[in-house]
Amino acid sequence: MTGYGLHTPIEYLKGVGPQKADVLKKELHIFTFNDLVTHYPFRYIDRTRYYKINQLQADLPAVQVLGRLISLGQIGQKRSKRLVAQFVDDTGIMELVWFQGIRWMEKSLKVGSVYLIFGKPTLYNGQFSMTHPEMELYNPAKKNIGNLSLQPVYSSTEKLKQFFLDTKGIQRLQETLIPWIAKEIEETLPTYILKSQHLIPKGLAILHIHFPSNMAELQAAERRLKFEELFFIQLKLLKNKLLQTNKFKGHLFDQVGTTFNTFYTKHLPFPLTQAQKRVLKEIRQDTHTGAQMNRLLQGDVGSGKTVVALMTMLLAIDNGCQACMMAPTEILAQQHYHSLLHLIGDLPVSIKLLSGSTPKKERKELHEALMNGSLDILVGTHALIEDTVQFLNLGLVVIDEQHRFGVEQRAKLWRKNSIPPHMLVMTATPIPRTLAMTLYGDLDISVIDELPAGRKPIKTLHLFESSRLRMFGFMREEIAKGRQVYVVYPLIKESEKLDLMHLEAGIENLTREFPLPQYRISIVHGKMAAKDKEFEMQRFVKGETQIMVATTVIEVGVNVPNATVMIIENAERFGLSQLHQLRGRVGRGGEQSYCILMSSHKLSNDGKLRLQTMVKTNDGFEIAETDLQLRGPGDIAGTQQSGILDLKLADLSTDQLLLQEARNLVLGIFKDDSTLDQPKNELLRKHLSRQNTGISWDKIS
Structure with a gap:
């Protein structure tokens, strides 16, 4: 394979060719030799253990058995034809069966020879059998690359299997490529990092991740490759942060003026918590440097982020900005x-x-007020990013629930001023620390981690369908006290595929249990016109209705301090962060509030854990950590949209210490050599230049 390198198209690998190359590209996005070597195994089978036939059990996963093939022959006709072999060891006899590749298998197998077989045992009529087992002539002296104690298992698809590219087929391709290509793999980390972090060279790590001869080799390979993934994410993010700080001049907010002070002394609805004061101090320090602020503000529902955002906006106004x-x-x-x-x-x-x-008329007046500076604060939706919306001097952009916005949408706001406005990004979806360090590693992070005084923690209960009458009784008790109730459903209409409670059936039940005129119900769902939704919500806000029946459209954006009960139907169908957001709709006044999670008795392990977590804690960050472990980072906080977390091996829910080590190392490197000009950092400089070190628009918020 002389002359080939990592960027060689995959069709040039021996054993691939155009057809297999086409299916590898479509199914696994493997286009080059490099794509194949970084298609890592997702688990390993321990081939060091041999089972005796009398030790087999029907619930065992794939196992290996050492024995002798004593007979082989075809039985059945046409479609029912199969190849059957008798296989024995010193404890018993079992049957091996093949329905496909019969002629080839019959030719290749030798009766009387000792084989190592591997597959899942099944019990039929009191005898164990194995369908389409892997067969290997036993040779105790054989120690080549494919005869491993830890056998790699690769992800495959049904389409790939049609081209003999199951896990064994992919393993054969790796056997062909890796022993040669491992020598061609360039080192990406400087020697001083390899030594200080006790990491093996990259080429060796690639060899051992695919073909480890023992657990120690596998662990060393995993550590090296995981560390590299996390290290280069941090290198890119923190380099961008340095660029933003050094390159982009920001508005200087050096005045704490009359507007801010008057609000603080006369208009604050409640004393600021220590957490709010700490965050405001961090914002003041950011906006006093002359550099652009890029800060992420995390805080649970009801923690007082809006007040902090307003006070930051008043600071901008006092300094002549919008x-x-x-x-x-x-x-x-x-x-x-x-x-x-x-x-x-x-x-x-x-x-x-x-x-x-x-x-249209209101828009025109609004645009004029923005341009002549008479309008101080503009609140809006995506409409803010339209080109027609121009400011006289935009000094601060606050983005709420930012993960719902695309990259370019945020960038357009960033470009609306000659001096980039300060950015305050807010989220009520708590982000696990590891995810925040990777997804927002170039932003400064503030956390409001306490609720305003007088707020009582919400009590959460999990009830099964059999307790529905008890739940109705509790609703009546709360409504009798003058309180209001939310009831949330996962669906609007009945579904043929899903056996779930739905809003239409729920309304029928509720109108039976809570008849007019004593009880009134508001209905809100995503298919209603905006004006109808607003009308129904306002009825509930004003206290004209006692029960709000809704879908998750009320997950954000409804603030009714008098609502004390949140009932979530089929709660097992919701993600943890969504359950937490819905729960946050209550508990906004001084009264004790409750969240009731209704579910069927049929619960998956994950569903059970989600509901148990909700009952156990109100801490959004603890909930987010559990959510990360259950779902992985891809679904949380829109990380798939961001394109940052292209992690092949590292796992943010389990590799937290490794991530912290990588980040600390990068911080130390930039402290010592901010431009990476020292000879020892040449490899890192090259890596960043290949990544395009211009400001990445997806990192500004």
Whole structure:
């Protein structure tokens, strides 16, 4: 294979060819030799253990048995034809069966020879059998690369199997390629890092990840390759952070003026918590440096992020700038708009709302007010990023629930001023620390980790369908006290595929249990027109209705302090973060609030763990950590959209210490050599230049 390298197209590998190459590209995105060597095994089978036939059990996974083939022959006709062999050891006899490749198998197998067989045992009519086992002539002296004690298992698909590219077929391709290509793999980490972190060379790691001869080799290979993945993510993120700090000048907010001080002394609805004060201090330090602020503000539902955002906007106004706040939905934008108006009261601050439903005449007036500087704060949805929306001097952008926005949408806001505005990114979806370090590693992170005084923790209960009458009784008790109740369903209509409670059936049940005129019900779901949704929500907000029946459209954006009960039907169908968000709709007043999780008795292990976690804790960060372990990073906080977490081996739920080591190392490197100009960092400099070191728009928020 002289002359070939890692970027050689996969069709040039011996044993592949055009047809197999085509299916490898479509099914596994393997286009080159490098793609194949980085298609890592997802588990390993321990081939050091041999089972005796009398030790086999029907519930065992794939096992290996050493024995002798004593007979072989075809039975049956046409479609029912199969090849059957008798296989024995010193404890018993079992049957081996093949339905495909019969002629080839019959030719290749030798009666009387000793074989090592591997497969899943099944029990039929009191005798064990194995269908399509892997067969290997036993040779105790053989020690080549394919005869491993830890056999790699690769992900495959039904389509690949049609081309003999099952796990064994992929293993054969790796056997062909890796012994040669491992020598061609260039080292990516400098020698001083390999030594200080006790890492093996990359070529050796690639060889041992595919063909480990023992557990120690496998662990060393995994550690090396995981560390590299996490290290280069941190290198890129922290380099971007350095660039932002050094290259992009930001507005200097050096005044704490009249507007801010008046609000602080006369308009605060409740004293700031220590966490809010700490975050405001961090923001003040950021906006006082002359560099652009890029800060992520995490805080559970109801922790007081909006007040912190408003005070930061007032700081911008006191320093001659405008501010804007972008939310992902019209409901949430309206919620923020009304909250800000209420908080500001009679302060001389101009606030307007811009959304898709803003009338044309109002838009024109709003655009003029933005351009002449008479409008201080603009709250809105995606409408804010339209080219027609221009500011006189935009100094601060607040983005709420940022993971719902695409990269380019956020970038357009960033470009709306000659001096980049400060960015405050908020999320009520707690992000596990490891995910925050990778996804937002180039942002400074603030956390509001305490609730305002007077708020009581929400009590959460898990009830089965058999306790429905008890749940109705509890609803009546709370409504009798003058409180209000949410009931959330996973579906609007009945589904043929899913046996779930749905909103339409729920309304029938509730109107029977809670008849007019004593009880009134609001109904809100995603298929309603915006004005109808708003009308129904306002009825509930004003206390004209006692029960709000909804789908998850109310996950964000409804603030009713008088609502004390959240009932979630088929709670096992929701993700943990969604359950936590829904629970956060109650507990907003001074009264004790409750969240009731209704479920069927049929619960998966994951479903059970989710509901147990919700009952056990109100801590959003603990919930997020469990969610990360259950779902992986791809579904949390929109990380798949970001494209940052292209991790092949590292796992953020289990490799937290390794991530911290990688980040600390990168911080130390940049402290010592911020431009990576020292000769020892040449490899790192090359890596970043290949990655394009220009500002990455997806990292600004």
